[in-house]
Amino acid sequence: MDLLKDLNSQQQHAVTAPPGPILVLAGPGSGKTRVLTHRIAYLIQQFGARPEEMIAVTFTNKAAREMSSRLRDLLGGLEAGAAGVSLGTFHALCARILRREADRLPVTRDFAIFDDADQQSLVRQALKELNLDPRQNPVGSIQAAISSAKNELILPTEYGASTYFAEVVRRVYAVYQNHLTANNAVDFDDLLLWAVRLLREHDDLREKYRRRYPHILVDEFQDTNTAQYVLLRLLAGEQPDLFVVGDPDQSIYGWRGADYRNVKRFQEDHPKSQIILLEQNYRSTQTILDAAMAVIDRHPARQKKRLFTDRGSGPRIVFHEAYDETDEARFVIETISLLTLEGSANPGDCAVMYRANAQSRPLEEAFLKANLPYRLVGAQRFYGRREVKDVIAYLRLIQNPADQVSLLRVLNTPARGLGEKSVEALLRVAAEAMLSPGEWLVRLARQSDLGPAQAGAFTGKAMAALSAFGRMLEPWTARRDETPLVDLIDQILAGTAYQAWIDDGTEEGAERWANVMELRGVAQEYSELGLAMFLEHVALVSDQDTLTDAQNAPTLLTLHAAKGLEFPVVIIVGLDEGVLPHQRSIESAEELAEERRLFYVGITRAKDQLFLVRAFRRRLFGASAMSEPSRFLYDLPSDLLEGDIVGSQTREQAVYARQTRWEDKPLTLSPSFQVGMRVQHPAFGEGIVLSSRIDHDDEEITIAFEGVGVKRLAASLAPLRVLEG
DNA sequence: TTCATGCGGATTTTT
DNA sequence: TCCGCATGAA
Numbered sequence: 001m002d003l004l005k006d007l008n009s010q011q012q013h014a015v016t017a018p019p020g021p022i023l024v025l026a027g028p029g030s031g032k033t034r035v036l037t038h039r040i041a042y043l044i045q046q047f048g049a050r051p052e053e054m055i056a057v058t059f060t061n062k063a064a065r066e067m068s069s070r071l072r073d074l075l076g077g078l079e080a081g082a083a084g085v086s087l088g089t090f091h092a093l094c095a096r097i098l099r100r101e102a103d104r105l106p107v108t109r110d111f112a113i114f115d116d117a118d119q120q121s122l123v124r125q126a127l128k129e130l131n132l133d134p135r136q137n138p139v140g141s142i143q144a145a146i147s148s149a150k151n152e153l154i155l156p157t158e159y160g161a162s163t164y165f166a167e168v169v170r171r172v173y174a175v176y177q178n179h180l181t182a183n184n185a186v187d188f189d190d191l192l193l194w195a196v197r198l199l200r201e202h203d204d205l206r207e208k209y210r211r212r213y214p215h216i217l218v219d220e221f222q223d224t225n226t227a228q229y230v231l232l233r234l235l236a237g238e239q240p241d242l243f244v245v246g247d248p249d250q251s252i253y254g255w256r257g258a259d260y261r262n263v264k265r266f267q268e269d270h271p272k273s274q275i276i277l278l279e280q281n282y283r284s285t286q287t288i289l290d291a292a293m294a295v296i297d298r299h300p301a302r303q304k305k306r307l308f309t310d311r312g313s314g315p316r317i318v319f320h321e322a323y324d325e326t327d328e329a330r331f332v333i334e335t336i337s338l339l340t341l342e343g344s345a346n347p348g349d350c351a352v353m354y355r356a357n358a359q360s361r362p363l364e365e366a367f368l369k370a371n372l373p374y375r376l377v378g379a380q381r382f383y384g385r386r387e388v389k390d391v392i393a394y395l396r397l398i399q400n401p402a403d404q405v406s407l408l409r410v411l412n413t414p415a416r417g418l419g420e421k422s423v424e425a426l427l428r429v430a431a432e433a434m435l436s437p438g439e440w441l442v443r444l445a446r447q448s449d450l451g452p453a454q455a456g457a458f459t460g461k462a463m464a465a466l467s468a469f470g471r472m473l474e475p476w477t478a479r480r481d482e483t484p485l486v487d488l489i490d491q492i493l494a495g496t497a498y499q500a501w502i503d504d505g506t507e508e509g510a511e512r513w514a515n516v517m518e519l520r521g522v523a524q525e526y527s528e529l530g531l532a533m534f535l536e537h538v539a540l541v542s543d544q545d546t547l548t549d550a551q552n553a554p555t556l557l558t559l560h561a562a563k564g565l566e567f568p569v570v571i572i573v574g575l576d577e578g579v580l581p582h583q584r585s586i587e588s589a590e591e592l593a594e595e596r597r598l599f600y601v602g603i604t605r606a607k608d609q610l611f612l613v614r615a616f617r618r619r620l621f622g623a624s625a626m627s628e629p630s631r632f633l634y635d636l637p638s639d640l641l642e643g644d645i646v647g648s649q650t651r652e653q654a655v656y657a658r659q660t661r662w663e664d665k666p667l668t669l670s671p672s673f674q675v676g677m678r679v680q681h682p683a684f685g686e687g688i689v690l691s692s693r694i695d696h697d698d699e700e701i702t703i704a705f706e707g708v709g710v711k712r713l714a715a716s717l718a719p720l721r722v723l724e725g
Numbered sequence: 726t727t728c729a730t731g732c733g734g735a736t737t738t739t740t
Numbered sequence: 741t742c743c744g745c746a747t748g749a750a
Contacts, residue, residue, distance in 0.1 A: 059739045091740045115740085135733090135746075188740050223739070256738065356736050415726065540740060560737050582736055598737080621735065622741035 003041055003074075007034070014276040015039050019047060019215070019241035021270035023263065025248070027305045028292070028604035029283030029566065032245045033063075036217055037070045039243055040085060044075070049215055051084030055235070056217040057093060061541055063219060063564065064088050086213065090228050091188060092540050094195040098186070101198055101205060110532070112185040112396050112403045113539035117389070119143050119176075119187050121405050126175040137168050145169040146176060150189035151225040151257035153196060182436070184402035192227040199234040210237040221246030221266070225257035229265065242270070248303070249296050252560060252598045254590070281307050283566050283607050285314025287640050291610065292603040295635050299593050317610045319633070319643035324624070325359070328573050328615045329366035335611055336372075336554055339569060345609070347372070348552035349568035353559050353602050355580040359573065360556050367554075377557035383538055387502050387512045388519050392538055394492045398476045399531055401438035411469065414501035418469075422462040429457050442477055445470035472496075485523050485531055559602045570606035572599075575614040576627040599632050612636075673701045673715065678723040684708045686723065 004012050011031060014024045015038045026032035040056065043049040058064045064087050071085065086093060095113065102109035114122070123143050127134050146169065149159055156174040161167035180186060186194060199206045216236055218224070221244040224232070236242045244266060251260035267273055281289055289307040297304070318335075322328035332352055339345040352363060360376060367374045382388060390413055393406040400406075411426075412418045418426075430440035444467055458466065472495045476488065483491070493499065498516070503509040526534040555567070559580075574580055581595035603610060618627045673679070677689040687705035692715075699715035713720070 061740085063739085089740060113740090116738085138734095191740080220739080252737075253739070255736080256740095258739090358735080412726090417726080419726070558737065560739090563739080584736060594737095619741080 003038055003045065007031075007038060008280050010276060010278050010280065011035050011038070014278065015042050016046075017274050017276065019043070021236075021240055021266070021273035022243045023221075023266055023270075023273050023275045024243070024245040024278060025263075025275065025303055025305065026245050026278040027247060027281060027307045028250065028601070029281040030278035030307075031280075031282060032219070032247075032278065033067060033070060035278065036219060036243075036245055037067055037074050039217065040071060041074050043215055043241075052086075053213060054084075054215040054217065055086040055093065055213040056219070057088070057090055057232075058219045059089060059223055060564070061089060061092070064092075067219070089540065090224075090231070091191045092536075094191040094231070095536060095540065097195050097198070097209070098191065104198060104202060104205070105194060106181045107184050107186060110184065110400050112183065112400045112406070113191065113536070114180065114183075114185050114187040114405065115383075115539065116143070116188075117384070118185075118405045119147075121408075122176050122179050122183075123172060125179065126172045129175060130171055132168060132172070137165070137172075141165075142169055142172050146173050147187075147189050148257055149173065150187075150193045151227050153193060153227055153230060179404075182402070183404050184400050184436075185405070189227070192225075192231060196227055196231050196234065199231070206234060209235055215241045216243070218242070218244040218246075222248045222251040222260040222263055223253050223258040224262050225259060226262075229259075229262045233269065240270075249299070249305070249597055250563065250601050250604075252563065252594060252601055254594050277303075277305055279305050279307055281309045284309060284604060285311050285608060287313045287316060288603060288606050288610050291317055291636050291640050292600055294637055294640075295596060295603065295632055296600045298635055299596055315609055316642040317612060317636070317640050319612045319636075319641050320614075321629075321643075322613060322615045324615050324617050325362040325574075325619060326366070328613050329362045331613055332363060332571055332573065333366050333370050333372065335571060336569075337370075339609075345569050346552055347554050350554040350571065351562065351565070351567040351569070351605065352554060352556050352571045352573060353562050353605070354556075354572070354574050355559060355582055355598070356574075357558060359579070363556055363573070373551060373553040375551065375553050375555045377555060377561045382515065382518070383541070385512075385515055387516050390502075391489065391492065391498070391516055391519055392535070394496075395488070395531060396535060397438055397473070398480050398488070399535055401442060401477060402436040404437055407436075407438045407441075414496055414498065416465045416469065417461055418465050422458060422466070425457045425462070426466065438473075441466065441470035442474050443470075445474035480531060485527055485534055486520060488531065489520050489523055559598045562605050563601050566605050566607055568606075568608045569611070570602065570609070571611040571613060572602045573613045574618075575612050575630040575633055576618060577630055578620070578627060579618070580630050580632070596632060599630075672699060673720075673722075679703060680721040680723050681705065681713075682719055684711060687711075 004015065007015060011034065014022070014035050024032065024035060026035070036056065040051075040054060043054065044051060056067060058067060068087055071087075088096075098105060098111070099109045102111070105111075120139050120143050123139050123146070124134060127137060127139070127142075145166075149169075156170070156177050159166070159170040159173055161170040180190070199209065213235060216232065218232065223246070232242065246260075246263060248260040248263050251258060254260070267275070284292075286309055289309060293307055296302075320331055322331050336345075336347060336350050339350065340347055354360065354363075364374065364376065383392075390410060393409040396403050396406040397410060408423065411423065426437050426440070430437040433440055433443075435443065476483070476491065480488065493516070499513055502516070503513040522538075523534055526537065559572070572580075578586070580599060581592055585591035585595045612633065614629055614633070615627060617624055619625075673689045673692040675689055675691060678686060679689060680686055681703075684703075684705040685708065687703040687708070690702040690704055690710065692699055692701045700712060701715055701718075701720075702710060702712050704710050
């Protein structure tokens with residue numbers, strides 16, 4: 001079959017490039033998944049690469065699945081071959097390596113993977129031990145700080161403490177890490193961090209994996225963080241066949257440690273790398289692309305891409321200013337109803353996007369009031385629900401009795417009279433016996449006789465409850481490998497009378513039980529693979545994966561959640577200063593630029609029609625306040641728009657607003673000094689500009705001054721006056 | 726162990 | 741405004 005026949009020339013160029021470091025800058029809707037899958041097929045067919053030698057990394061399981069199925073279609077008869085490619089998320093692939101090489105780690109291969117909530121629970125515990133007040137040292141902030149440190153590959157001993165908070169973090173981090181090991185657990189970030197450490201510190205392992213995976217492909221490369229970048233470098237070795245695809249313009253996870261500058265770093269680290277741009281868009285109308293480019297071109301120091309399509313210009317973008325958020329929601333409903341009525345779109349073709357989850361509320365209320373169905377993405381996550389986490393915690397405890405976080409979660413769930421005092425005593429006694437509390441309980445169940453000292457540690461009631469718990473747990477752990485997974489879950493539910501505990505007869509109660517049953521359903525699919533794989537799955541999936549497109553209803557989702565998706569009709573609401581860009585991001589040029597990219601991502605989700613909505617006044621934290629149009633709106637050329645952004649404002653105000661907003665300051669730089677300009681400097685006198693380039697958020701100019709020589713200056717600092725351009 | 730109360734904080738969340 | 745928590749009373 002001819003692999004190249006349905007690729008455009010840029011895509012062909014990327015797919016057929018000789019093996020080596022290759023950077024593909026792929027605009028939205030430019031077919032990057034297609035390029036990745038074709039590249040894999042091409043390497044197999046033209047270079048005789050074996051699928052087992054290839055590793056393809058994505059950021060989401062969804063993307064991995066998508067690639068896997070597209071690859072299967074593509075390779076057709078080579079199905080077995082396609083299956084040989086190691087395809088998965090960074091985290092999943094690292095978890096696999098860690099389990100395989102567990103003998104070099106401080107945990108066993110049964111280690112648990114701790115999520116955010118588990119991490120916070122450990123942080124809380126550490127704070128307690130260090131006698132620090134969780135009120136003054138917010139658990140979430142500390143956890144986030146530890147997470148960023150890990151993403152930057154900073155170990156507890158290396159953590160610099162220049163402020164009081166950093167000192168707190170430093171201490172908590174150390175204790176936290178010890179606890180993780182004691183729990184026989186790693187957290188999300190550890191999956192990457194340990195993988196890097198393994199490859200860094202063990203020459204034989206590094207060699208082994210380099211030989212094993214000579215071909216590496218990476219999707220969404222702009223979203224890699226430092227740990228992931230370093231991991232790739234370690235895996236890739238000196239003569240890498242490293243094919244990375246990304247789009248710095250769609251980098252919206254900087255706040256999670258992703259660093260689009262890795263794209264630049266890649267070019268510096270691989271000076272011979274090939275750079276290929278994918279600019280033809282197969283998704284949107286030219287009007288939408290023009291709007292998107294107008295927004296993103298204000299972001300300097302970027303590799304420009306000219307997005308184009310052969311789809312034609314399509315309808316103009318509609319801007320609407322609503323009175324308040326209720327009115328905004330009403331406009332959304334009316335718009336969707338109208339489109340449905342005229343037959344230009346199905347409800348399911350429409351997506352409503354917003355900056356923050358809180359904005360979904362007025363929208364949901366409007367949908368409910370209008371008695372219209374909708375799909376809400378994100379918000380309350382299935383695997384974050386209490387009842388789901390409870391059952392998983394039981395399973396995790398069975399798989400890994402050292403998992404103290406899970407134990408403490410379920411020890412008194414359902415309530416069995418084991419309060420704080422009993423827990424403290426249990427932890428103390430277990431520590432004395434040099435066992436984890438879970439193991440201690442199992443041992444307690446196995447030998448009826450207790451040391452007198454230990455028996456004295458508990459009240460009679462607590463003792464009875466503990467041994468009952470131990471006797472329940474013991475057979476589950478002892479026979480965990482023979483017991484079918486669903487049977488195990490049923491035993492847990494029966495043994496704990498769990499339904500009675502969560503289903504209180506209310507509607508919520510029924511829903512909670514339904515969630516448990518849904519989890520049981522997922523477990524059913526894992527009956528072959530078993531408990532360990534099931535736990536791996538639930539630890540590493542996200543809820544995005546649960547997004548089904550079954551019903552024909554509009555989708556409500558955040559701009560972040562929208563990345564990677566597309567819809568015929570997109571309505572972006574809340575285009576107000578303080579909402580998009582978010583209040584919190586306005587101060588920092590870097591964050592403001594990310595808000596801009598977020599808007600860009602939103603715009604480029606639209607295939608046919610785009611609606612932009614804002615509200616004249618908006619209720620924020622209770623108080624209602626006037627809001628101003630988002631500064632990003634002023635970047636849209638008016639000939640693409642239907643509806644006037646100026647809205648109720650007077651012309652004068654609008655002009656003022658436009659001027660004062662031209663700033664996203666440092667970052668909106670396009671070089672203001674041109675080569676050949678004559679300039680005047682108070683100290684150096686007159687000179688001629690030799691070159692100018694934007695570096696980060698400043699302009700760096702090289703000037704030849706008469707009688708002084710060549711100087712390199714920063715435009716923001718040097719007091720330069722232009723004499724003639 | 727559970728409920729009531731008060732306080733502080735309030736983005737985004739691929740794994 | 742409203743949610744989650746930490747804390748204190750029953």
